[in-house]
Amino acid sequence: MTLSERAGSTMGRIEIITGGMFSGKSEELLRRMRRALIARQRVQVFQPEADTRGADERIVTRDNRDLEAITVRSSLELRERLLLGVEVVGVDEAQFFDDGLVALATELADLGVRVIVAGLDQDYRREPFGPMPALLSVAEYVDKMHAVCVRCGAPAHYSQRIAGGSDQLQVGDSESYEARCRRCYVPFEPETSEAVPLLSAASSVEEG
Numbered sequence: 001m002t003l004s005e006r007a008g009s010t011m012g013r014i015e016i017i018t019g020g021m022f023s024g025k026s027e028e029l030l031r032r033m034r035r036a037l038i039a040r041q042r043v044q045v046f047q048p049e050a051d052t053r054g055a056d057e058r059i060v061t062r063d064n065r066d067l068e069a070i071t072v073r074s075s076l077e078l079r080e081r082l083l084l085g086v087e088v089v090g091v092d093e094a095q096f097f098d099d100g101l102v103a104l105a106t107e108l109a110d111l112g113v114r115v116i117v118a119g120l121d122q123d124y125r126r127e128p129f130g131p132m133p134a135l136l137s138v139a140e141y142v143d144k145m146h147a148v149c150v151r152c153g154a155p156a157h158y159s160q161r162i163a164g165g166s167d168q169l170q171v172g173d174s175e176s177y178e179a180r181c182r183r184c185y186v187p188f189e190p191e192t193s194e195a196v197p198l199l200s201a202a203s204s205v206e207e208g
């Protein structure tokens, strides 16, 4: 029996969990993966090498089977590390992947695999991020998550950069970004074009 024949009994699909930073995308991805594990499905979770934050995150099930996110450098490496018979494939921080992820997600879903992708829809300039726009187009299901605006408490749709340079791929957490709503978002101006240790941010730069 070929892989595609075996997949005939289940319908594949692509699900996207997106939104800004601090909106709970990874938590929602892990929640779905955990439920798939409880249902005794064969699952794998991948994350790009660029993301170090999730390195020690693991999914632990009630019967103590755990699942570590597999770090890969490209969509090609992700493809190579797929297990035969995998039923659910999770991808975290998908905005850092190459465009090959779109074709791979489609191919897997066509073969009957449930593909769950979590990632930022926009960068700090509010521009579409990496392969996410194309993934949003091909997905059956899209959930936009919202954080809470740190300024006013409204649902936050943007990742406001508050420190560092103008590199789109600057990885950081609450020291470099905060959640902001449309009213409170302001375009970020790098303090300097040269690389300056973030320590200098400790001198507390207040924004208007």
Ligand SMILES: [Zn+2]
Residues within 6 Å of the ligand: 149, 150, 151, 152, 153, 154, 180, 181, 182, 183, 184, 185
């Ligand atoms: Zn606000």
